[in-house]
Amino acid sequence: MQRIGVFVCHCGSNIAATVDVKAVAEAAKHESGVVFSADYQYMCSESGQDLIKDMIKEHKLTGIVVCSCSPRMHENTFCKAAAAGGLNPYMVEIANIREQCSWIHKDMPSATAKAIVLVRSAIAKVTLNAPLTAGTSPVTKRALVIGGGIAGIQTALDIADAGFEVDIVEKEPTIGGKMAQIDKTFPTLDCAACILTPKMVEAAQNDKIRIFSYSEVSAVKGFVGNFTVTIKRKARYVKEDLCTGCGLCTEKCPQKKVPNEFNLGLDNRRAIYIPFAQAIPKIATIDPDYCTMLKSGKCGVCSKVCSAGAIDYQAKDEFIDVNYGAIVAATGFNPIKVDKYDEFAYAQSPDVVTSLEYERLMNAAGPTGGTLLRPSDRTHPHTIVFVQCVGSRESEDSTKCGKSYCSKICCMYTAKHAMLTREKYPDTDVYVFYIDVRTPGKSFDEFYRRAVEQYGVHYIKGMVGKVTPEGGKLKVQASDLIAGKQLHIDADMVVLAAAIEPDKTARPLATLLTASMDTNDFFTEAHPKLRPVESPTAGVFLSGACQGPKDIPETVAQAGAAASKVIGLLAKDHLVCNPCVANANEMLCSGCSQCEKVCPYGAITYSYKEFRMPDRTTKLRLVASVNAAVCQGCGACTVTCPSGAMDLKGFSNKQIMAEVDAICK
Amino acid sequence: MQMNDNTFRPKIVAFCCNWCSYAGADLAGTNRLNYPADVKIIRVPCSCRVNPTFVLRAFGRGADGVIICGCHPGDCHYTSGNYYARRRMTLLFSMLDYLGIERERTRVEWVSAAEGAKFAQTMNSFVETVTKLGKNKRLEDLRCKK
Amino acid sequence: MSENNICREDILRISGVDTRKCMRCGKCSATCPAYDEMEYHPHQFVNMVENGDIEALVESPSLFKCLSCFACIDRCPRQVEPAKLVEAVRSACIRRQGHNHLSADAIPAILDPDIPQQALVSAFRKYSE
Numbered sequence: 052m053q054r055i056g057v058f059v060c061h062c063g064s065n066i067a068a069t070v071d072v073k074a075v076a077e078a079a080k081h082e083s084g085v086v087f088s089a090d091y092q093y094m095c096s097e098s099g100q101d102l103i104k105d106m107i108k109e110h111k112l113t114g115i116v117v118c119s120c121s122p123r124m125h126e127n128t129f130c131k132a133a134a135a136g137g138l139n140p141y142m143v144e145i146a147n148i149r150e151q152c153s154w155i156h157k158d159m160p161s162a163t164a165k166a167i168v169l170v171r172s173a174i175a176k177v178t179l180n181a182p183l184t185a186g187t188s189p190v191t192k193r194a195l196v197i198g199g200g201i202a203g204i205q206t207a208l209d210i211a212d213a214g215f216e217v218d219i220v221e222k223e224p225t226i227g228g229k230m231a232q233i234d235k236t237f238p239t240l241d242c243a244a245c246i247l248t249p250k251m252v253e254a255a256q257n258d259k260i261r262i263f264s265y266s267e268v269s270a271v272k273g274f275v276g277n278f279t280v281t282i283k284r285k286a287r288y289v290k291e292d293l294c295t296g297c298g299l300c301t302e303k304c305p306q307k308k309v310p311n312e313f314n315l316g317l318d319n320r321r322a323i324y325i326p327f328a329q330a331i332p333k334i335a336t337i338d339p340d341y342c343t344m345l346k347s348g349k350c351g352v353c354s355k356v357c358s359a360g361a362i363d364y365q366a367k368d369e370f371i372d373v374n375y376g377a378i379v380a381a382t383g384f385n386p387i388k389v390d391k392y393d394e395f396a397y398a399q400s401p402d403v404v405t406s407l408e409y410e411r412l413m414n415a416a417g418p419t420g421g422t423l424l425r426p427s428d429r430t431h432p433h434t435i436v437f438v439q440c441v442g443s444r445e446s447e448d449s450t451k452c453g454k455s456y457c458s459k460i461c462c463m464y465t466a467k468h469a470m471l472t473r474e475k476y477p478d479t480d481v482y483v484f485y486i487d488v489r490t491p492g493k494s495f496d497e498f499y500r501r502a503v504e505q506y507g508v509h510y511i512k513g514m515v516g517k518v519t520p521e522g523g524k525l526k527v528q529a530s531d532l533i534a535g536k537q538l539h540i541d542a543d544m545v546v547l548a549a550a551i552e553p554d555k556t557a558r559p560l561a562t563l564l565t566a567s568m569d570t571n572d573f574f575t576e577a578h579p580k581l582r583p584v585e586s587p588t589a590g591v592f593l594s595g596a597c598q599g600p601k602d603i604p605e606t607v608a609q610a611g612a613a614a615s616k617v618i619g620l621l622a623k624d625h626l627v628c629n630p631c632v633a634n635a636n637e638m639l640c641s642g643c644s645q646c647e648k649v650c651p652y653g654a655i656t657y658s659y660k661e662f663r664m665p666d667r668t669t670k671l672r673l674v675a676s677v678n679a680a681v682c683q684g685c686g687a688c689t690v691t692c693p694s695g696a697m698d699l700k701g702f703s704n705k706q707i708m709a710e711v712d713a714i715c716k
Numbered sequence: 717m718q719m720n721d722n723t724f725r726p727k728i729v730a731f732c733c734n735w736c737s738y739a740g741a742d743l744a745g746t747n748r749l750n751y752p753a754d755v756k757i758i759r760v761p762c763s764c765r766v767n768p769t770f771v772l773r774a775f776g777r778g779a780d781g782v783i784i785c786g787c788h789p790g791d792c793h794y795t796s797g798n799y800y801a802r803r804r805m806t807l808l809f810s811m812l813d814y815l816g817i818e819r820e821r822t823r824v825e826w827v828s829a830a831e832g833a834k835f836a837q838t839m840n841s842f843v844e845t846v847t848k849l850g851k852n853k854r855l856e857d858l859r860c861k862k
Numbered sequence: 863m864s865e866n867n868i869c870r871e872d873i874l875r876i877s878g879v880d881t882r883k884c885m886r887c888g889k890c891s892a893t894c895p896a897y898d899e900m901e902y903h904p905h906q907f908v909n910m911v912e913n914g915d916i917e918a919l920v921e922s923p924s925l926f927k928c929l930s931c932f933a934c935i936d937r938c939p940r941q942v943e944p945a946k947l948v949e950a951v952r953s954a955c956i957r958r959q960g961h962n963h964l965s966a967d968a969i970p971a972i973l974d975p976d977i978p979q980q981a982l983v984s985a986f987r988k989y990s991e
Contacts, residue, residue, distance in 0.1 A: 123739060149745065150741065150742040151741055154746070154748055156750070172758070444885060444939065445939040446883055446939065453939060486885060486886070486887040513887075514889035516889055516890075516892030516933075516937060517893055528892060530891040537891065651797075687762070687796075689765065690804065707767075710758050711774045715729070
């Protein structure tokens with residue numbers, strides 16, 4: 052039999068003015084199991100808490116009900132007080148007679164009557180409470196960062212800085228990501244490689260960081276603090292430990308006609324290649340789609356020229372299992388394909404390029420060696436038209452491949468391109484067609500104004516409607532909404548500011564991580580304002596553009612924030628779990644697996660267990676078990692279970708039924 | 717209920733999810749927004765924790781109306797719980813309707829933690845509707861009387 | 863529909879277009895092949911319907927300068943479909959003459975003499991029984 056104590060708080064006059072607290076305390080005395088009932092001025096005060104502690108000892112209370120403000124306010128306070136008094140903190144229930152009674156009702160008799168019902172229902176519930184102990188689970192002190200762009204590198208560096216081991220998994224042969232392809236960075240115009248490559252080297256030389264390049268995550272098991280990740284190390288046909296990165300093989304390889312993805316196909320590379328000069332790790336990789344040795348067994352030039360003997364045509368994909376405590380998704384973005392926009396003639400003319408391609412054409416290490424030349428005839432362009440919002444801000448029923456969001460970075464990089472072009476080649480006419488110029492950010496609007504005022508870039512409010520390649524020129528038809536004119540410009544080049552979208556690998560990765568995504572395939576954060584770098588799935592964190600369009604400063608800031616959350620997790624030896632979790636009664640469980648399907652966290656697993664039968668035989672039965680470290684306690688499984696085997700601690704079927712009964716009495 | 721006059725006051729059970737609607741009810745209180753004292757709230761972690769048997773039990777014990785409040789679609793703290801609740805309750809309510817408990821006596825509403833006014837409004841309109849319907853006779857006849 | 867005044871709601875209902883979806887990018891006017899012939903250009907057309915300025919559109923020869931090539935519909939990033947508004951205003955204008963379709967005799971009287979053929983075809987296709 053429970054021995055319950057009831058404490059009714061006046062909350063000054065907040066409760067006492069509309070609820071007859073003495074009558075409530077008196078009524079509670081008559082409830083079954085109640086051995087002590089009193090009212091008090093301020094239960095949350097030091098002396099109020101002392102009253103709880105003292106009464107627990109004096110009356111040997113096994114459960115207490117505090118009639119006060121919302122449990123969202125002071126449940127914790129009273130649980131702590133109960134624990135200090137020697138009671139299990141989960142033997143406390145709160146009757147909310149302030150927010151849900153005294154503050155909303157004006158009439159004393161009816162408010163008092165309601166308060167009595169609420170107290171009765173809390174007493175009924177606490178009678179059925181069971182002491183709960185929060186479990187703990189150990190934390191593996193190693194983090195995994197998926198994606199080796201600036202977001203992933205920064206996150207890894209920050210985690211390593213705090214003294215934790217961290218692995219980077221990158222699907223390309225080198226880390227660096229999109230930032231490595233960028234020429235200059237806005238708004239300061241420093242060269243991207245000059246600020247990125249030192250970070251890449253730092254990551255490579257840090258003994259806490261391991262880099263798995265040319266690798267992918269193929270399976271994820273476990274839960275926060277205890278993930279086991281299977282990493283697929285794709286066969287690169289070059290032994291990583293032997294290759295010195297001398298690059299001789301990449302010069303001798305006879306297969307010269309492979310589109311160079313680092314330069315977005317604007318030039319060619321060999322079948323064995325190192326993506327760019329500052330690649331990390333600087334190791335050659337054989338492209339199995341183009342290597343004649345791998346395809347037909349004839350060639351072997353690279354093997355002959357390699358003095359280190361690093362070439363291995365027999366290499367196979369390898370799978371390794373590693374344990375991690377936390378996982379950071381940093382899968383980044385890609386520009387969308389713009390071929391579907393026939394009106395911009397991207398597929399018809401090589402002189403219509405995307406902004407990222409333009410970036411390579413401006414870059415000293417790019418296909419033109421840094422001289423701006425038209426891809427079609429390698430001549431100097433005199434008129435360049437930039438088109439903004441290509442594929443961004445489209446309606447959701449758009450028939451093209453457009454995105455409904457603003458890609459955020461295009462206004463700024465277009466201003467940068469326009470400015471750099473005018474600076475390097477003052478003889479070019481540069482037109483930018485915009486719908487809106489969006490430049491929120493430190494020194495961003497000043498930057499854009501400089502492009503207009505100092506560099507004389509023609510910003511035109513309007514849109515390009517049609518681009519027609521004709522006689523070596525691009526005929527651009529556009530509207531100027533301010534002047535109320537339709538413009539016809541003979542351009543040499545057209546640059547499209549393509550929308551950005553999450554990398555294609557993000558969606559399957561989210562499935563592996565059971566992390567949620569929005570309709571655009573961006574990872575969703577645990578809270579859009581207050582928990583922006585955490586995924587709703589515990590132990591999974593978000594860094595960079597995989598969470599939403601971001602520029603470099605924002606990405607680096609978010610990468611650091613994600614790292615600090617990871618460090619906070621890894622710094623703990625054990626994680627305390629929420630004890631109000633589901634548990635399955637194995638004797639009732641029929642093994643139907645319905646609960647497994649509704650669980651949003653993958654907390655329920657099925658396994659065969661041995662049961663003793665009445666006739667002293669044993670029988671193997673499939674039963675559910677809940678991983679208390681993963682379960683968040685929503686209770687979806689409890690309702691789904693057809694045999695009533697699943698129940699939720701702290702909110703059990705019996706407890707809620709008792710509350711219902713007390714209210715309906 | 718110990719009311720002095722003999723006018724009918726309904727018994728209303730409200731299941732509120734801890735993260736949105738219960739906080740919404742708290743906000744209604746903080747803003748001193750009135751709604752009838754007939755509404756008694758039961759806190760559940762998520763609207764998907766509401767077992768149809770809880771609703772049946774309430775009607776069996778003489779409740780005149782049951783309302784389930786959860787986070788708005790897409791805002792569930794547990795990502796998908798409110799969708800389960802919506803489906804389960806749709807089925808349950810149509811069954812209750814078949815049993816003779818009017819549709820108006822049952823309701824599912826989405827109330828966020830910021831919608832104190834909506835919570836009060838919802839409760840006012842629900843109580844009004846149920847009061848008009850009068851006492852829930854049918855299941856009261858069915859339930860065991862001591 | 864009232865006898866003489868065509869209101870904004872009528873046009874929106876006939877066309878099925880939601881003018882509020884327009885983000886004023888001007889791509890419709892950028893793409894329009896008949897731009898220089900027009901008094902009111904496609905983006906203005908959308909804006910005028912939005913503001914209920916229908917009478918000016920009905921009076922303007924622009925109404926029948928539209929080729930009904932539907933390029934604006936194809937290119938519009940927000941699926942606003944300006945050409946459908948043009949057709950709706952034309953339709954409302956014709957109905958105001960007391961017909962449900964265009965009669966051949968009435969054409970010269972109500973229309974600009976050098977109306978593009980395609981506009982006629984489009985009108986006939988849509989409003990003739």
